[in-house]
Amino acid sequence: MKISVIIPTLNCENVIGLLLEKLWNQTIKPLEVIVIDSESDDNTREIARKAGANVIEIKRKDFNHGGTRNLAAEHSAGDILVFLTQDALPKNEYFLENLIRPLEDPTIAASYGRQVPRDEAIPTEKFSRLFNYPPEDKLKSKDDIKAMGIKTFFFTNVCSAVKRKEFYEVGKFPDNTILNEDMILASKLILKGYKVAYVSTAEVLHSHNYGLKKQFQRNFDIGVSLMENDFILKYVTAESEGIRFLINELKYLIEKKQFLWIPYAIVENGTRFIGYRLGLKHKHIPLFLKKKLSMNPNYWTKGSD
Template structure:
């Protein structure tokens, strides 16, 4: 049985369309939503669509822990394949789920993740980011690919992913003590344990974010903090070369589209990301109050302070 798990908070803008697309999908069986104190009508929309909603307090949300809760509920309900999505990921067609789980069912891989397409209104820079990170060619990765691919070997996204339930629990599920990138940590654990992960370009969802410079800074501070605290599974995950390649190709992309005027913004974003990442890697040197201000996920530091992580 395939069960989809989605964490939710105030998703009324997207959730009705997401649910409609899910219900029209080949292989769709059940959706479990873990809601964190939504204040909009999203929970009402879900319940009107007969979707099971498990509610938690907003202060209890944790990227890994909340998804593990959903996975436990799904496993108790008989799931043998767990599908994780975000509330704003919209399936591109009716076959996305069928294509996503096919490599798991055939034994080709223990986990898979889908291609993300930019929203129609996405900026040119965000369009490039989706196409750069989610190309049109599928690929299977194993532990043998780590030396050549570096951090890209561990690239995996819970925006839309699937994993064998037995393997998920064998590896302990998602880590609950990381600020973000719980999906990358799971992928690293899968590869280190001898399993294969497949990027399935044929399975597509529409998902993108146009972050401001401030948001880019805060998000990349958290990325740096994640890598500072990453466990042995991510050994060898150098990110420097990948960041340089991203900026170089992004400049070429905007130039090809006749938007050379965007190059200063590309450089400003790169500077914000790099400086925030380096600061995040050194977060242990910073006072807690400052970390909360610099972080996109400030609740993480509250949970650490309270001894919950």
């Protein structure tokens, strides 16, 4: 299988060189690495070119989580499309080999890997990565929707692989989406009858210590995305998963004796919930306010309402 790796970038000169070095040293080497850059102010593009990447330049105002990745895919030649973010660092040289292994099965259209938190991650962030990316593999299909709920469609472009044919068969990522382009693609694949594999041995270092404001904004955008792709909500809702998350997070913090983080975890989960619910109701919110509530204000500048 020929692999095209696609990485959207913005001002990441401190990490892009190491990321590309890790990719070229994989046991299965990619056919190409495509960096699609949104007018970085630093040396990201120069470093990427010197490291052997094909660099596509776009205007920063034109970046979109779905459309930008689609554009890079159109310039790719591989029959497997691997999507990475600029801050996801493969843990070892077997990352790509492990990530694409399930795709040998004709019924599996996509796979995604495990995010391991960095050492500096706060306790709540470490739990979040463990909750969403456990050490056990999982194969998901349409048959799992009743039991797993919205978790059936969980998928992440932090590190994912999709078969090119099936990627185009279901219409790629949505060209204009505020967030969740990965979940939308996975849901279309699963509802089409394909399976999606979670591969716990395909590991990347990746975590964010977002504050409450960022958590609110991110979950506002998640709510917006689900409402604008409400076919997902016909099958599942996210609220029950949120309750399960909080219960397990509190158990984790008690087990780790991180008692001082318990109040923060409760407030953080409440913040996420409020942001998410407001995102679902975004059509009733004035445009100027949506720009303040969102992590992606440029999305609203483009005329979304």
